[in-house]
Amino acid sequence: MNFLRWLVFAIAALAMNFPVLSTLVTSFKSEAEIASNPSLWIHAPTLANYLDVFRISDRFDILHYLWNSFASSILGAGLSLLLAFPAAYGLVRFGTGRKWLLPLVANLRAIPLIVFAIPLYLVYARVGLLDTRLGLALILCIVNLPLVLVLLVAALRDLPAELDEAARVDGASTFTLLWRIILPLAAPALATTMVLGFVYAWNEFLFALILTTRDAVTTTVGASFFFAASGGGVRWGIAAAVMVLSVLPPMALGLLLYRRIGQSLAAGAVKG
């Protein structure tokens, strides 16, 4: 029975991670071998594709895409924490907006984001936010808010209210209290939420596709450029290497912090 369980685990893990594994294999094959040998076995492993990725940076600048992803994701996730943390505290301790704000934001998760895409595009075109990292970060913040708010509300609810009361007796204002007492206590929850928000933002595609064209193109959109390459068709080896580089940051975070991310995702889903 235990053997059967291990077998099922192995099959499930392989099947679900198959796209990444297969792409990883392809990225270490030469262009010639990709054409002649589509199997998962590599006859002559090479790093040529990874070097070529940077060699064609005058046309497709992968480092620029990675930097755009990194900057807008940090900014977007950070901003969502900055907005949601005080709001979560207000919700939990004073009950402000518990009736309307929390359901509104939590239900946002169920709304197809394309609904907001067109008007935001038109507004962005007016105010000059199209194709900027800041403009994208503002959207990524919105995308993250439902999960971030639900997770922070859950985390703050677990903190004992006696701490607040003790500090209040000593005459601390709400804002001193939030900064000096609650923030340090909630730091682990904030860190996990930040990581999750970063991963979600990094993986976002729809708004990056709509709102960025050149300067602020992120890696999810940039990677698709390598598939639409003009002329003699797709250079699969380079495309594979680009994808490996693009999935590395979120996957590394996922492997390192799987336990906390798993707990957060499960909690966020059930409470949200």
Place this chain on the structure above:
Amino acid sequence: MQSQHLRDGRILLAPLTIFLLAMLGLPLVVDLIYSVSRVEFRTILSPEFVGLANYASALSSENYWQAAWFSLRFGLVCAVAQLLLGLFLAIFLAPLIDRRPWLLAFLMLPMMVAPALVGLMYRLILHEFVGVVPWFMFTYFGDSPSFLGPDNAFRTLVVVEVLQWTPFALLILYSAYAAIPKDVREAASIDGAGPWQRLWRIDLPLMTPVLGATFFIRFIDSFRVFDNVYTLTGAGAGGATTTMSIWVYEAFFKSGDIGRAVAASMLLLVAAWAVLAIVHRLSERRA
């Protein structure tokens, strides 16, 4: 003290509220106005009221209903498949994961990959000359179906979506399963309940709320799907894989039909709201 709390609470919530009004409220107003106007990129600031013509135009277009049907079917099939597969894996693998939690890391990994990139990866994997799956089919079965052709595209996309997001169901259902107190199961065993009886009479009833929530989340996410379908097939396969989200995107960015695209997004919003209302009603009745 009470009024002080009220004031502090408002101050704490103000930044978030203002941000939401600007980033969601304003777009919604624009949506609403343009959905009842004739408007083009040149006349973007002077929309002309045309009543419900845009809605009629969206609803009377044949491929709108095709996209609606595709999304609905895709959402339902994917949600059911993910729920069943996730439930099976969660319960069957629970003894392994209980002792070695790090196994979860490998099962969670697919969720860390951008769906858009997963779509691109399958473009490589399913490519008829360089892809590993067609190669395997040719080598061992002598023939390979056209995975992204009109006949198979739906099934292929379902498999792609299910393989990536079953981990989500698995993770949540495993947490719920592990949270069932040991003594409940032990008491049932002592009363003579076998493994199947314990599953049907104890575990599944206790997990029902979580099963419902998981189904709902997976349905919504698969229904509104854009990224992986767009990067894998585009509106290819003869338009057979146009989802609702892709329909709105194409109406706006490809056809430039602002009014129609905006009207369709308003309909999408109403549909999402209706689903939410139903789910809310159901969960209240249970509680």
